[in-house]
Amino acid sequence: MFGVGMTEIVVILVIALLIFGPNKLPELARSLGKGFGEFRRASYDLRQSLMEVTEPEPPKKAPRPSESRTVAGSDAVAGSEVAAGTSAAPPKDDPGPPASSGGA
Numbered sequence: 080m081f082g083v084g085m086t087e088i089v090v091i092l093v094i095a096l097l098i099f100g101p102n103k104l105p106e107l108a109r110s111l112g113k114g115f116g117e118f119r120r121a122s123y124d125l126r127q128s129l130m131e132v133t134e135p136e137p138p139k140k141a142p143r144p145s146e147s148r149t150v151a152g153s154d155a156v157a158g159s160e161v162a163a164g165t166s167a168a169p170p171k172d173d174p175g176p177p178a179s180s181g182g183a
Contacts, residue, residue, distance in 0.1 A: 095107075
């Protein structure tokens with residue numbers, strides 16, 4: 080974790096046992112655990128509040144006036160072509176204009 084191996088941890092625990100004694104060591108470990116837990120909760124709350132402040136609200140999607148006009152205009156043109164019996168695209172069975180032979 081911090082470059083501390085198992086041997087170093089055991090040495091630190093033995094020194095702590097000699098300094099604080101067997102009666103105080105569980106109380107010390109308990110208070111350290113509570114302190115770390117409180118620190119984690121505080122950092123989590125701070126992180127959440129910062130994300131709320133920095134996170135922008137998504138923009139509302141409103142139709143642009145040009146889009147609504149284009150859609151309505153194209154529908155009106157298509158409707159008038161259908162009513163008149165004409166179409167912008169040639170029929171599928173129409174072969175198209177005759178191909179030129181290239182030589183006269």
